[in-house]
Amino acid sequence: MKKNKIPVLLEHEPWKRCYSISRSREMEKWYGNLLELVKENSQVKKSLSQMQTQKRTVMAKIVLLSRELNENSNGNAHDELDSAKEEIEMLNGKIDYSYERLEQLPGEIENANMELLKSTIKHVYENIAADEGKLKKVNETIEDKRAELDMLRKERDELSVKVDSMYSFMHNTVGSKEMEKLDRKFFK
Numbered sequence: 066m067k068k069n070k071i072p073v074l075l076e077h078e079p080w081k082r083c084y085s086i087s088r089s090r091e092m093e094k095w096y097g098n099l100l101e102l103v104k105e106n107s108q109v110k111k112s113l114s115q116m117q118t119q120k121r122t123v124m125a126k127i128v129l130l131s132r133e134l135n136e137n138s139n140g141n142a143h144d145e146l147d148s149a150k151e152e153i154e155m156l157n158g159k160i161d162y163s164y165e166r167l168e169q170l171p172g173e174i175e176n177a178n179m180e181l182l183k184s185t186i187k188h189v190y191e192n193i194a195a196d197e198g199k200l201k202k203v204n205e206t207i208e209d210k211r212a213e214l215d216m217l218r219k220e221r222d223e224l225s226v227k228v229d230s231m232y233s234f235m236h237n238t239v240g241s242k243e244m245e246k247l248d249r250k251f252f253k
Contacts, residue, residue, distance in 0.1 A: 073174065074181050075099055089188040095181035102177055106170045113163040120156045123149050 074080040075096070084092065127149045133142040236244050 071178060071182060073099070073103065073178055074185070075103060080185065083185065083189065087188065087192055089184060091184040092181065092188055095177060095184050099174065099177040099181055102170060102174045106167070106174065109163050109166050109170065113160065113167070116156050116160050116163065120153065120160065123152050123156065127153070 074084075084096070088096075127146060130142045130146040130149060133139045134146060235247070239247070
């Protein structure tokens with residue numbers, strides 16, 4: 066299965082339909098795991114973008130503070146510069162961690178996706194096996210009903226021919242006026 070390009074099942078419409086029809090606890094566990102990893106991946110990317118923007122802002126602030134310190138010998142600028150440098154170091158640590166996490170997450174997502182696929186396949190085959198037995202019984206019942214219906218149609222046709230023949234004999238033998246009297250007498 067790893068040779069095939071397996072889509073992320075959470076985003077795959079055929080899998081979603083299958084999951085909405087029937088699911089197992091194991092599938093739900095891997096679904097939750099995969100969902101958390103996909104969310105984390107998205108959050109890390111968003112956070113990384115925000116930290117990079119923040120880092121650019123702090124770097125611009127450092128340039129201004131350095132100029133202020135060098136050109137005007139502003140003592141407050143030195144403290145602010147130290148604070149900004151600490152913020153850059155903190156951001157660099159978080160950015161590095163985010164990049165490491167972004168390198169790890171695709172593998173974790175792929176593994177969770179593969180486990181979800183395996184549990185789905187197992188569950189689907191269990192359902193197919195169970196449903197095939199039920200389907201066989203339903204088909205047998207349908208065939209029995211068809212045979213019964215065929216027999217009833219045959220009986221209906223025979224009775225219809227019999228009734229038509231007898232009525233025709235009576236009508237031809239006694240005439241239409243006499244048949245009307247007999248019909249009123251026997252079919253009240």
